[in-house]
Amino acid sequence: DTEVTQTPKHLVMGMTNKKSLKCEQHMGHRAMYWYKQKAKKPPELMFVYSYEKLSINESVPSRFSPECPNSSLLNLHLHALQPEDSALYLCASSQESAASGDEQYFGPGTRLTVT
Amino acid sequence: SQQGEEDPQALSIQEGENATMNCSYKTSINNLQWYRQNSGRGLVHLILIRSNEREKHSGRLRVTLDTSKKSSSLLITASRAADTASYFCATRSDFFQSSGDKLTFGTGTRLAVRP
Numbered sequence: 001d002t003e004v005t006q007t008p009k010h011l012v013m014g015m016t017n018k019k020s021l022k023c024e025q026h027m028g029h030r031a032m033y034w035y036k037q038k039a040k041k042p043p044e045l046m047f048v049y050s051y052e053k054l055s056i057n058e059s060v061p062s063r064f065s066p067e068c069p070n071s072s073l074l075n076l077h078l079h080a081l082q083p084e085d086s087a088l089y090l091c092a093s094s095q096e097s098a099a100s101g102d103e104q105y106f107g108p109g110t111r112l113t114v115t
Numbered sequence: 116s117q118q119g120e121e122d123p124q125a126l127s128i129q130e131g132e133n134a135t136m137n138c139s140y141k142t143s144i145n146n147l148q149w150y151r152q153n154s155g156r157g158l159v160h161l162i163l164i165r166s167n168e169r170e171k172h173s174g175r176l177r178v179t180l181d182t183s184k185k186s187s188s189l190l191i192t193a194s195r196a197a198d199t200a201s202y203f204c205a206t207r208s209d210f211f212q213s214s215g216d217k218l219t220f221g222t223g224t225r226l227a228v229r230p
Contacts, residue, residue: 004157042203042220043158056217090157103148104218106157 004107006091012113015081021110023074023091030096032074033104034066037088049074050096081114088112119204119221127227134191136224138204139184145207147180147187148218152201161189161202194228201225 004025013019023032031050035043048056049068063085065077074091088111092104119140128134138147146165150158164171164180164187171178177190191198205218 040223040225042223045217045219048217088155092158103160103163104158105160106150108157109155111155 004093004105006107006110010111014115018079021076021089023107024072025093026072029093031094033092034076035090043090083114086112086114119206121221121224125225129229130196132194134194134226136189136202138187138221140206148205149189150203196228196230199228
């Protein structure tokens with residue numbers, strides 16, 4: 001199974017709502033990532049988890065809260081978002097080999113609209 | 116700011132022609148990767164080239180890397196309509212990273228292949 005799944009595919013939420021994005025992989029990868037991508041722009045890294053521990057936080061606002069319950073799951077909790085947070089949110093995973101680097105496997109993304 | 120700049124930003128070719136995309140980056144790298152993204156979907160890894168490699172092939176793809184010029188190119192030969200997508204280069208820094216694999220994506224090239 002070389003698939004990364006993400007739910008939901010689409011999400012519309014108000015600025016006062018609380019919602020969560022979910023990501024799952026069963027490839028035994030030990031590193032998982034959240035990216036944000038605006039239209040016609042490249043993905044921007046938000047968070048990296050390695051062996052279920054947060055290893056990189058790219059100065060993301062606290063209204064985004066990541067969680068890694070186990071090695072297969074990654075969540076992104078959303079609260080009090082702004083309209084400018086509307087974007088495609090991508091999850092990815094990779095083998096953990098910091099020395100050499102590995103390809104990342106991406107999920108299809110969650111299209112988030114904040115109203 | 117993004118590590119990589121790609122050119123052209125957009126490219127339109129006829130089916131059967133070759134497509135060449137270029138990527139420039141600023142700092143020393145461990146490896147450089149190319150990804151494809153179909154409209155509004157997840158990214159798919161195409162090829163990874165390490166800093167000690169100069170050229171790599173995979174099917175109709177040919178990637179070159181010139182570390183002295185801090186640049187890479189992706190050549191797609193005998194293009195097909197199904198190759199229509201955005202293509203991103205992504206670099207992994209040469210600096211030691213304790214965990215996780217931080218990629219910095221270039222600005223991307225939007226390729227359109229006309230049937």
